[in-house]
Amino acid sequence: MPGAKKSSKLWDKGFETSQQVIDYTVGNDHILDRKLVKYDCLASIAHARMLASIDLLTNDEVNQLDTELRVIMAMDERGEFIIAREQEDCHTAIENHLTERLGDVGKKIHTARSRNDQVLTAMRLYCKAELGNIDELARLLIDTLESFKAKYKKVPLPGYTHTRKAMPSSVALWSGAFIDSMQDNLSGLASVRDLIDQSPLGTGAGYGIPLPLNRKMTAKELGFARVQENPIYSQISRGKFEAAILHQLSQIMFDLNRMATDLIMFSMPEFGFFKLPKEFCTGSSIMPQKHNPDVFELMRGKYHQLVSYEFQLKNAMANLISGYHRDVQLTKEPVMNGFDITITSLEMCDLVMQKLDVDTKRCQEAMTSELYATQRAYELVQQGMPFRDAYRQIAKEFSGPQ
């Protein structure tokens, strides 16, 4: 059917758009959007109910839409709801499905809505859910770190500054630092969840909808804490909110990057403080002896992926006038990838920290005399010597070759 491709787009006006243009503009939205099908359906159900409440749909129409949208959600859960490339995105695929099944009723679902506020709403719901998952994983990691800390609470570790032995530390102090930092990350997560917890549904293309919508009703039904009243704000918050999310994720990944860097170095046989179980190590294609900490190296490296995604959002949305631009489409992938990176890395970190061994003997052997130089200076201080003089006296002992 020649008209098939044409009629599948929400903005079809009856003339052909160049296929190359379509390929270039659609990109991989039809793949990314698999994550949004559920949320777009939920938003459509809420929207339909609200339309009925202001007499733009009949109750019967709402019921038909509700039923069919739940069919789509069920198909999606089984991996059976397909978004064809020529449909561009999940919103079109869903509207097409509804129209195919319900005829004119399906055509009415887009009433009082723009794809702009649809995408925004689905993305917000998706982001809220993923932030919740990350919150949970971060709490699990805290628990795991607490167990690790308790298990090895008596094991000393050298504390390093400038990558040089500095003062006595301990496994408890080390793991405790990441516990405290992750606790603060939870506050950051809560703060960004609060920020995005406002419903953009009903803002249309960014300038409102000339109909008496009940935006509070849809916001409440979808579990949003409040309505994002100003439609221009809804638009200029795109990219900005996503960047705020990625920033908070980067704070978490920063800690994992740091932890991974510590573990890579201090599990070197030359130090031997930590031991990564063999089932977490990978080998070399050429060197038979190798047990490599790839898991930690990727945890370290993925931080940089995340940061570059944040940076992309922050720059791509700048120097543009208010109002939607297609460039905004490119904000989806960074935020989705950012969630994936953070979730899989938190899971991996949790798993590894459950199994990580500490070699108490190697740790104790590493507690050499220079770690106690400061302590000895303080003993002189407690005997009444000014600190600077005590410092210089002890320093003399260490003034040999570095």
Place this chain on the structure above:
Amino acid sequence: MPGAKKSSKLWDKGFETSQQVIDYTVGNDHILDRKLVKYDCLASIAHARMLASIDLLTNDEVNQLDTELRVIMAMDERGEFIIAREQEDCHTAIENHLTERLGDVGKKIHTARSRNDQVLTAMRLYCKAELGNIDELARLLIDTLESFKAKYKKVPLPGYTHTRKAMPSSVALWSGAFIDSMQDNLSGLASVRDLIDQSPLGTGAGYGIPLPLNRKMTAKELGFARVQENPIYSQISRGKFEAAILHQLSQIMFDLNRMATDLIMFSMPEFGFFKLPKEFCTGSSIMPQKHNPDVFELMRGKYHQLVSYEFQLKNAMANLISGYHRDVQLTKEPVMNGFDITITSLEMCDLVMQKLDVDTKRCQEAMTSELYATQRAYELVQQGMPFRDAYRQIAKEFSGPQ
């Protein structure tokens, strides 16, 4: 005096460090640190009092230190406290000053403290103060925008999407978007202020101090909400907290970038919606007719400075093991510059928005028919036509040459 230079460093051990090394490592700390003198003095006063409370200083010594530190603060306020390049930083300059004036008592101020926790404490106090300033300026801007919104509340504006006329908007809607966004920025600011509101004083070089310090006492005296207990966390939060601050500033500057971009475009004579008073315009060295919106262009451009500072911090601190590294020194300048950029830009934005004119006539003339196409489709919807059919009917009218 040949010994003068040597004895000025806190870590002097009696042998010469290469002058080139000193030049390379000191950088411009002695200039940046002017902003920290006040805060380092306040922290030193609190620290001295605490030392007395645990009998490491006598009351008389504390009084001497207190008096002299207030002398330094007064000198600093008059711009008379100089940090010499060879002193490296404010902490050394202050300790040197105290030792010169008070002899052995001055040498005792560094007891139970490392330069690491000194820098951290001074930076935290400084950052808290600057975040307070920014909060205040953001609130002033909100007030100014409210007045602007009220003044032009009846003026329509075309709303654009894809840089094309889309739907009717208004000056009130436009300015309201930035008000709402700035309100949310205030929450973000509060959240990051909470994050950093923990006292690192007493964490030493990152592994604690082997003395029975009363860290709650100094935290309280300095107005911190809580103690940052774990000393390793104090260290690994460096760069991370600064990045969190710069992220929040970038959210503010993002809005100014957007606002500036709107104003540059819509004050073009070709649009003429906004008029920038001549005293805010600059000219061209060659073109006599020019009145250029440099103020907005710099507001737009400075966003990118800020973002690059944030990303510098996020990357410079990565892939490093826990514990202080000298690389951390490089985190001072980005955060200080970030505050300057945001403060001056908020002030400038506030000033300009007080004076900005709106040309009501030009705005009204711009409200052309295509802006109402969606509204007309909705009129058909309200008469019972499915939205997609109404859309296609109206679309036909606009299917001529773009």
Place this chain on the structure above:
Amino acid sequence: MPGAKKSSKLWDKGFETSQQVIDYTVGNDHILDRKLVKYDCLASIAHARMLASIDLLTNDEVNQLDTELRVIMAMDERGEFIIAREQEDCHTAIENHLTERLGDVGKKIHTARSRNDQVLTAMRLYCKAELGNIDELARLLIDTLESFKAKYKKVPLPGYTHTRKAMPSSVALWSGAFIDSMQDNLSGLASVRDLIDQSPLGTGAGYGIPLPLNRKMTAKELGFARVQENPIYSQISRGKFEAAILHQLSQIMFDLNRMATDLIMFSMPEFGFFKLPKEFCTGSSIMPQKHNPDVFELMRGKYHQLVSYEFQLKNAMANLISGYHRDVQLTKEPVMNGFDITITSLEMCDLVMQKLDVDTKRCQEAMTSELYATQRAYELVQQGMPFRDAYRQIAKEFSGPQ
């Protein structure tokens, strides 16, 4: 078969690696590596021949390997060579295929080679090929721009500075700027192609191979200009060379970003200088009148994707000691995506510039008097008035409201 999964990895040592670890570490290499199958086969053929030349393979073994590798290349061209997730990457899939078909002969192909130099070699060959494609596309675009320039050579355009009318310009001057810039981009491309045109094959895991390899032979066979002699350099050039490539691509995309920004603005009906044919425009889901320049918006936005990829490489590889790290695996995707972005954007730009219309009448109408103010000042200069005085005299005429 329980052993199946284990035996598929090049570094299998007979114990199980955690499935979650495998999932986390493999990532999407098995998908990305589809682009490398051809190049890994070519490198393997060259490598096998060289092994025969130093008597580590017999001629018969080389012939078997050559034949079977060409089978793989043919399968790959038909899209039939599959890399299973559990095989990790193309190198393993190819070696597994050879071993399955050729038994012990297949096992010998990895002689004197590490996966490290295999990946490096395949990536270099792939990058050289893609740089060649981009060179070709850039030259096509130059041709198209030359035609455009010739076609509209008499059409004037206002020249803008500070987004304000400044001085007379023309379509020819505008398009000529991008031609000249693209010419310089070609030099940049050539320079980075020269940089990477050195064969890493034979550097093993980064410390050479303890066998008398003939590296010049493989380099020549694969078309490399020279051998990258130092194996440590081969490793530390990873990420660095890729960043150099992405930088050059960013120079190209910068020009497309600029061109797109010009075209988005000056094809607004308010200006109307350029007209984008309707088949290149996309519509709105809600606003029936819209013809949106999505193609240009994505061209603009994709620049930021590219820059963030460059940035990711530059940061992920920093602060690491010499020698391979698994983090390096993450450099593949940015560079592959960077090529895709640049290739599709150059193609799109070329296509659009072939069809772009110029509205001569609108251009002429836009040539208003202020554009000639400088020229008039120069007329006074030619009559003997110092430039500054002439400037001030003309400026008076334009000192009314902005």
Place this chain on the structure above:
Amino acid sequence: MPGAKKSSKLWDKGFETSQQVIDYTVGNDHILDRKLVKYDCLASIAHARMLASIDLLTNDEVNQLDTELRVIMAMDERGEFIIAREQEDCHTAIENHLTERLGDVGKKIHTARSRNDQVLTAMRLYCKAELGNIDELARLLIDTLESFKAKYKKVPLPGYTHTRKAMPSSVALWSGAFIDSMQDNLSGLASVRDLIDQSPLGTGAGYGIPLPLNRKMTAKELGFARVQENPIYSQISRGKFEAAILHQLSQIMFDLNRMATDLIMFSMPEFGFFKLPKEFCTGSSIMPQKHNPDVFELMRGKYHQLVSYEFQLKNAMANLISGYHRDVQLTKEPVMNGFDITITSLEMCDLVMQKLDVDTKRCQEAMTSELYATQRAYELVQQGMPFRDAYRQIAKEFSGPQ
């Protein structure tokens, strides 16, 4: 004199610009521009001569200007040519000086020139000179590394992959890698020097000058390889060329970052391969025993400053239409700072590599058996065993605890 401030700006039109606007817009140009005084004078001399050649100045006028511009250059060399904040930049300060000394003749120097092409020309000359300095320093470092390599040519080093001992390496191999990489950096530097070696003088504000200038004459006199013919290209190359420069500097700094990271780790007492002379170490304010490698840590950290400057340029100039914008002013500081970072770091690296010690004994002791596992597998290969089988046989020996 009330008129003093007003008359000092090149674009003064007789009304006051808000002081706050001036402060915000001038920024620190008056400080940065100290580096450009010499180059602006040279360009002005060439420009004046050219103006005489087309009869816009008399020979006498040129002589007066030439003499006075050389006076300024001499003052500048003595540090006596001051750019006042209210003069905005060096171009204004120089023109004001000329006008003050030469009256009407001074006013004529701006004939046929815009501040835009003045800044561009001065920056290009400055950048060419700094690129020359860096080329020289890079060559010096290569020489130093060659001496280092020769001095320690027999010393073995463990080669690491995944931060784990992998295969035998050597000091010669290690230093050779950086020599080869720096050699390739020289080609990159030459390539970017070629790119920018085109004269923008005569392009005015970006749309040419309506006078019959002889641009080849000024280009030749200033030592440019060619004329940048298209004035729009001159403008759109701003930021782009600077980014190209910073990219090449980042390639150099990337190597220094890597070298520094190696040296920080392998000069740890735990490894002890390298020894940094005490005069290059700095101490701790609290820990008497410390000798810290701050020099290397800053070399490592400064890479990130540079990269962030590059990305600032790449983003600040994006999403803008063609033609000058004031945002462009912000490109000066990143490129100037980038040169400073690279120059001081190359000097420091050269100095340190001259003095760095290698501890042969510690290096030899580190050559443990696992480094030879691959070699032993190859011995089995040379006896006829397929590589994969040999690999597995050797692997068994190392399958104990990691």
